[in-house]
Amino acid sequence: xxxxxxxxxxxxxxxxxxxxxxxxxxxxxxxxxxxxxxxxxxxxxxxxxxxxxxxxxxxxxxxxxxxxxxxxxxxxxxxxxxxxxxxxxxxxxxxxxxxxxxxxxxxxxxxxxxxxxxxxxxxxxxxxxxxxxxxxxxxxxxxxxxxxxxxxxxxxxxxxxxxxxxxxxxxxxxxxxxxxxxxxxxxxxxxxxxxxxxxxxxxxxxxxxxxxxxxxxxxxxxxxxxxxxxxxxxxxxxxxxxxxxxxxxxxxxxxxxxxxxxxxxxxxxxxxxxxxxxxxxxxxxxxxxxxxxxxxxxxxxxxxxxxxxxxxxxxxxxxxxxxxxxxxxxxxxxxxxxxxxxxxxxxxxxxxxxxxxxxxxxxxxxxxxx
Numbered sequence: 484x485x486x487x488x489x490x491x492x493x494x495x496x497x498x499x500x501x502x503x504x505x506x507x508x509x510x511x512x513x514x515x516x517x518x519x520x521x522x523x524x525x526x527x528x529x530x531x532x533x534x535x536x537x538x539x540x541x542x543x544x545x546x547x548x549x550x551x552x553x554x555x556x557x558x559x560x561x562x563x564x565x566x567x568x569x570x571x572x573x574x575x576x577x578x579x580x581x582x583x584x585x586x587x588x589x590x591x592x593x594x595x596x597x598x599x600x601x602x603x604x605x606x607x608x609x610x611x612x613x614x615x616x617x618x619x620x621x622x623x624x625x626x627x628x629x630x631x632x633x634x635x636x637x638x639x640x641x642x643x644x645x646x647x648x649x650x651x652x653x654x655x656x657x658x659x660x661x662x663x664x665x666x667x668x669x670x671x672x673x674x675x676x677x678x679x680x681x682x683x684x685x686x687x688x689x690x691x692x693x694x695x696x697x698x699x700x701x702x703x704x705x706x707x708x709x710x711x712x713x714x715x716x717x718x719x720x721x722x723x724x725x726x727x728x729x730x731x732x733x734x735x736x737x738x739x740x741x742x743x744x745x746x747x748x749x750x751x752x753x754x755x756x757x758x759x760x761x762x763x764x765x766x767x768x769x770x771x772x773x774x775x776x777x778x779x780x781x782x783x784x785x786x787x788x789x790x791x792x793x794x795x796x797x798x799x800x801x802x803x804x805x806x807x808x809x810x811x812x813x814x815x816x817x818x819x820x821x822x823x824x825x826x827x828x829x830x831x832x833x834x835x836x837x838x839x840x841x842x843x844x845x846x847x848x849x850x851x852x853x
Contacts, residue, residue: 505559506707508669511659518621520675521629521653521703522610523603525571527673528556528707532603532610532617534634535721536645536682536699537822537837546686546695547580547806547822547839548643550636552610552617554603573601575612579641580803580822581688587805587821590638628652632680632701645684647677647699651755654678656731656747658759662704663745664735665711672706678721678729678751698723698837713737716844718767720748720788722797722825724836727753730795732760732788734767736844750793765790773804778817780807780846788825797827799840818843 506528524530532552539545553574573596578589594601594612603610608619615636622628632647654676656662661671680699685692700721710717715738722730732748748760770785786799806821818841825836 506556508707509661509671509673509705510669511661513660513673515655515660515673515675517653518608518619518629519605520673521619522605522608523554524673524705525554525556527705530554530603530705531703533702533704534617534647534699535820535822535839536647536680536697537723537839538645538682538686538695538697540693540695544584544693545582545802545822546693547582547803548645548686549576549578549808549820549839550615550617550634550643551576552601552603552612552615569595571596573612575601575615576808577615577636577638577643578806578808578820579643579686579688580806582803582822584688585803587803587807588638588640589808591808629677632677634684640689642687643684644687645682645695645699647680647682647701649677650679650681651677651729651751654731654749654751654755654757656749656759662747665714665743665745667711669708670711672704674702674704676703676721676731676749677701678731679723679727700729700839710735713739714743716842718769718783718786719841720767720786720799720838722788722799722836722838724825724829724834726829726834728829730788730790732765732767748790750790760790764792775805775807775809775817775819775846777809778807778846780817780819782807782819782842782845784821786823786840788827794830795827795834797825797829797834797836799823799825799838801840816843817846819845 507526534550555572573594576591596602601612610617618633620631622630629649634645636643656674662674663671682699683696717735719733729751734746735743746762750758766789768787769783772781773784774781788797801823807819809817820841
């Protein structure tokens with residue numbers, strides 16, 4: 484959902500308002516076409532590309548990372564007269580969780596597309612914002628397939644240079660081509676993920692290089708309208724288990740504290756076959772919480788996940804409570820996005836895993852779309 488921070492999900496940019504009437508909405512029957520649909524969809528108001536991952540060095544030092552690219556449509560009604568006209572705002576977030584070092588580093592940037600400053604282009608097979616980039620290596624032997632993705636991003640204190648291989652084909656979430664988020668026509672997204680991306684590369688932290696490998700996850704969503712006024716935020720989970728299966732769940736929270744019936748998920752078996760999960764098919768129970776000294780948000784940092792049809796019960800926890808992103812502008816209200824570990828049972832057999840959890844609306848209402 485990055486849903487997201489799917490957020491998928493993360494956050495669209497409510498600071499820049501434009502009428503949604505000039506944009507398409509996500510409707511059933513959308514026909515995905517790859518590689519086209521890995522890249523830009525300017526006919527939809529909001530779009531994001533969302534990378535997270537759990538990495539470690541050969542010596543066992545652990546890192547988590549987040550690299551996200553957001554596009555928010557600003558104006559589709561006024562004819563463009565210059566490459567510098569602001570048609571879209573492009574935001575990007577970059578974060579490093581130094582799990583064993585007990586530190587969380589984050590930064591962000593805001594650009595317009597201008598003369599190629601930021602964008603997403605199937606012809607270039609890349610998504611970028613300045614010198615932060617995700618480049619797709621398309622598999623010429625299988626048209627539309629992605630052989631690997633290369634990430635690079637440089638900040639003052641740290642940088643990433645990572646190669647992500649495609650272990651499974653892209654997963655389309657939801658039903659009938661859409662991931663419905665609330666009642667009503669178009670209150671949905673088109674939502675695609677690469678759920679298992681073996682990763683290797685280099686993390687540089689304060690001038691020291693660390694050779695790393697691990698697993699990453701990539702979400703791509705595009706839509707125009709999503710949450711409604713009765714929804715305050717969401718909890719999103721991406722989990723990669725040591726039996727080769729993957730699980731995405733999102734829980735939409737309502738203003739009265741109840742859980743919205745449009746909460747959903749997807750189970751991906753080791754061969755890449757998918758099963759849609761409705762809200763009634765799983766439960767998420769929050770445990771221990773952490774209170775942010777910056778925003779005052781009180782975030783659950785332990786969870787119990789149950790999916791009875793899979794025989795799955797897992798406990799999630801994080802070794803680094805402070806993984807809250809606090810933006811520098813009103814466009815980015817705080818949200819928690821962090822690396823977690825899981826342990827539990829699946830069909831009465833032990834199963835462990837890693838993943839990422841995103842939580843929004845705990846320190847102010849999360850806003851998406853109209």
